[in-house]
Structures are given as structure tokens and as C-alpha cells.
Amino acid sequence: MSLMDFTTILVLVGLVWPFIYLYRTIFTMKPHHNTPPGPPGLPIIGHLHILGKFPHRTLCKLSQKYGPIMSLRLGSVPAIIVSSPSTAELFLKTHDTVFASRPKSHSAYYSFNGTKAMGFSDQYGPYWRSVRKFCTLEFLSASKIDSMAGLRSEELRLAVKSLKQDAEKQVIVDVSEKVTRLIEDMTCGMLLGKSRHKRFNLSEILHQLAEVMGAFNIADYVPFLQALDLQGLTRRLKVTSRAADEVLETIIDDHEHDASNEDKKLNRDFIDVILSLRNNPTSTHEHLAQNINRSNIKAILLDMLFAGIDTSQTAIEWTLSELLRHPRVMKLVQQEIKKVRADCEFVEESDLSELHYLDMVVKESMRLHPVAPLLVPHESTTDAVVDGYYIPKKSRILINTWAIGRDPGIWSENVEEFLPERFAGTDIDLRGKSFQLIPFGSGRRGCPGIHLGLINIKLVVAQLVHSFDWELPPGILPNELNMDESFGLTVPRAEHLLAIPSLRLP
Numbered sequence: 001m002s003l004m005d006f007t008t009i010l011v012l013v014g015l016v017w018p019f020i021y022l023y024r025t026i027f028t029m030k031p032h033h034n035t036p037p038g039p040p041g042l043p044i045i046g047h048l049h050i051l052g053k054f055p056h057r058t059l060c061k062l063s064q065k066y067g068p069i070m071s072l073r074l075g076s077v078p079a080i081i082v083s084s085p086s087t088a089e090l091f092l093k094t095h096d097t098v099f100a101s102r103p104k105s106h107s108a109y110y111s112f113n114g115t116k117a118m119g120f121s122d123q124y125g126p127y128w129r130s131v132r133k134f135c136t137l138e139f140l141s142a143s144k145i146d147s148m149a150g151l152r153s154e155e156l157r158l159a160v161k162s163l164k165q166d167a168e169k170q171v172i173v174d175v176s177e178k179v180t181r182l183i184e185d186m187t188c189g190m191l192l193g194k195s196r197h198k199r200f201n202l203s204e205i206l207h208q209l210a211e212v213m214g215a216f217n218i219a220d221y222v223p224f225l226q227a228l229d230l231q232g233l234t235r236r237l238k239v240t241s242r243a244a245d246e247v248l249e250t251i252i253d254d255h256e257h258d259a260s261n262e263d264k265k266l267n268r269d270f271i272d273v274i275l276s277l278r279n280n281p282t283s284t285h286e287h288l289a290q291n292i293n294r295s296n297i298k299a300i301l302l303d304m305l306f307a308g309i310d311t312s313q314t315a316i317e318w319t320l321s322e323l324l325r326h327p328r329v330m331k332l333v334q335q336e337i338k339k340v341r342a343d344c345e346f347v348e349e350s351d352l353s354e355l356h357y358l359d360m361v362v363k364e365s366m367r368l369h370p371v372a373p374l375l376v377p378h379e380s381t382t383d384a385v386v387d388g389y390y391i392p393k394k395s396r397i398l399i400n401t402w403a404i405g406r407d408p409g410i411w412s413e414n415v416e417e418f419l420p421e422r423f424a425g426t427d428i429d430l431r432g433k434s435f436q437l438i439p440f441g442s443g444r445r446g447c448p449g450i451h452l453g454l455i456n457i458k459l460v461v462a463q464l465v466h467s468f469d470w471e472l473p474p475g476i477l478p479n480e481l482n483m484d485e486s487f488g489l490t491v492p493r494a495e496h497l498l499a500i501p502s503l504r505l506p
Helices: 003-016 018-028 055-066 087-096 107-112 126-140 141-145 150-167 175-192 202-214 223-228 233-257 263-265 270-279 286-291 292-323 326-339 348-352 356-368 401-405 450-467
Strands: 069-074 077-082 383-385 389-391 396-399 468-469 497-504
Touching: 003 401, 055 069, 055 077, 077 087, 077 233, 087 396, 107 202, 107 233, 126 141, 126 270, 126 292, 141 150, 141 450, 150 175, 150 348, 150 450, 150 468, 175 202, 175 270, 175 292, 175 450, 202 233, 223 468, 233 270, 233 292, 263 270, 270 292, 270 326, 286 326, 292 450, 292 468, 326 348, 326 356, 326 450, 348 450, 356 401, 356 450, 389 396, 450 468
Parallel strands: 077 396
Antiparallel strands: 069 077, 383 389, 468 497
């Protein structure tokens, strides 16, 4: 269904059912409350019809008129749009406990087995805390990440070897495809064990999942239309979820079959550890062990795979795109890496802390191209007052990181320019403490995989620009590179990035 068809349906529904709106207005309105300002909406559908193809851009323009805390109504759901660092800090830090839950989502229900995953678990409570604790200790802790450095390095070397063959032939390379496969191999190797995923097309499934989950599903906002599936999203969700479920079932079966293998006992991966909880519950993960079943395991795995693959490859794509558009910046990154690595062919993870300009490049890329321009929604668990505004219980909170990254009051007038030097001499970081730049979120529901994500992004970018010089295909100038987006839960490039590599090192 096209965007025009969807908009037409929304308008018709709004005109056919005005009495429901009048009823809700007359009997539920609380005029004495100081709610945030916002534009007028339509009956029933509220403001769903104005979101457009790129909601983060639409909401950014509206916030310039109505302010950094803006009120909308998405169907029957009150929504608060947050578009400045100071207001984001109020919702994600000052009043964090009130907004630490997630709204129930039709797509999350189908994709993550009733929101049993960490990222999309609707309730901020004991189950969510036990899952987060387990994933952090058993996979995302600094010691665990460091222990898997060899695996990441091996996959990166294989990717460089493949690209060298392309460079010798001087062929046009689908950089997006190469990066996706590399990140999939690195992430799956760490989570599932080496080579177990090779026969599956996980990245394609995850891309489809991100696309469907990022859509504003009318079933979430106008519940009586759920059965009609006007957008066809439920059908797509079922197909994608079924494909993901089949892959995860096969992988879990393989692990259960190999459980008695002595070599496997010595080299356990993340799935082995989580499966062992069913038979050997530990005091460290007692609560999760009491609630673990096959459905939970699949939801947690899918969540970890999605967070590890789709987000990292999208961030790398945008960073490489900006480097190709700005040869000056590309050259400075290459010079910095050469200075640190001298004549060494491969960048080591221990080098990343010395690559300060690369760090600024990644920050600038994430400022302009946050992987999730609207962070995964939060929901208020009680009525609250934030900055003098009344926020009713069950309000959906949308943090517009895309708008924050383009606020001229924060970043000066040249906000659209890719200028890594703007971070020189600042203490702005990406880990959720600097609310000018929160691509990974912040607070209790901030991404626990920030450390691993940044290693993957920086390491891959550093290696690809260290090993190769890159040119755009013939006839395309740097300032002509298409930078259109494709909106979803994450926002990748609309078109794959194509470039020609040539060897830099002997």
C-alpha cells in the first residue's frame, strides 16, 4: 500500500467516526492540565496523517514551531515529542524511572515472542532487569568483549583479503553488501559460534524486520482497525517472524545436539550459556533461570542479533559515505592511522583509543545520521509533570535524536555540514551522558552494547580506509553521491553504497 493510499484511509476513517472523538473529548478532557503545545489533529487518527514518509524530519519541523516538548495524538495514544538535549535529559535522566517502560507494540509482539526480549520488553521490572543483567555479564561486559577480539580480527582479515581481489581487478564493489556480511559474520561468530550462521541470510531478515517495526502501525494507535490490517504490516510481520523463527530453531537445535561434545564444553558461546540455565540455574541469574524457556531464548537472541548487526552496519555505511563525500576528511583519517600503525597492515583494537580524529569522524556521522533517529519509544507508567507540563500515564515518548543533531542552537549555523573538527576540544561522548549526542539512548533503557558497537564501527571503518583508497564509480562526483534515507526502526541508505577500492599498502 502506497503512502497516499494509507493517508487517504486515515482521513476517511477520521471523517466516518467523528462521534467517537467527540465522546472522548467531552468525557475525558482535562482542561485544567497544562499539556505541552502541539498542532491541531483530526478525529480518531489525531496526527497520524501528518507524519509523512520521514517522521523524524516532519517532527523536527513541527518542534521548531511548537517547542522542544511537543504534544501529539497518534490515534488514541497521547504522544510527547522531545527535541532538545535539556528536555531529553529530563525524560531519560531526571524522571527516568517514570519513563523506563516501553509501549506495547504490535510488531514487537509478533517479532519478539510477546516482548520477551531486552530491547522491546514493555515492562521495566524484574524480568527485564534479569535479561539485561544476563546479556551484560555473559556477552557485553568489557572482559567478554576483549576475549572475542581474535574472532573479530579474523573476520576482518578475511574481508580485507576479499576486497584485495576486487582492488586488483579495479571493479565496482557493493560496499553496503560487504560491510553487512562482515558485521553479520563478526556478530554471529560471537553469539552463535563460528560458521553456524553461514547458511542463513540473517542480515536480510533483520533488515526486513527493521523496516516493518519502524513503520507507524495504525493497529498500535487505532486498535479497532487492527483486524483489517490496512497497511499489510501484520502479514509482513508474520512472514518475517516465521523466517527468523525457523533460523533460530535450527541454530538452537544444533547447539542442543552438540551439548555433549567435549570440545564444545570448553568453547561455549552465548547460546550454550543461556541454554545451560535451564538445567543448571545459577544464583547470579536465578530469576531468569526460573522464567527461561525456548520462546524467551529466541526472543533474546533475535534482539541481540538485531542490535548487533543492523545498527552497526548502518552506522558504518553512513560513515564511509561521508568519507567518500569529503576526501579531505578521508585523507586525515588515513594519515592518523598511518601515524599510529606505521607500516603495519592491520589495525588492532588497542589502537582505537589513539585514533582521536577517527573518533570525531564517527561522532559527526552519528550526529547527522543517527541509526535510530527516533529512539525506541518510552512510555510513562504514571501521570507526571515535566518542565511544568502535564504528561498523562500511558503517554508515548519519542526522542528525536535527528532533530537534536541538527539544532543550530547547539551545533552552530552550519549544522548540515560534515565537520568532525566541531568535536575538537569538547568532552561530548556517545555513551549517553552528553545529551547533545545520544544515538545509543541514555538512562535505564539505554543500549547496553555501546562498547561493542563502537569497537565494531571504528575498527571496520579504520581498517577499510587504512587498507584501501576509495573512489566513487565513474561519472559520480563526491558532492553528487545520493544520501537519501530509507525509514524504519533504523534508517539506512536508500541505495547501496558503491565504490572502487585500490590498494594503499604493499
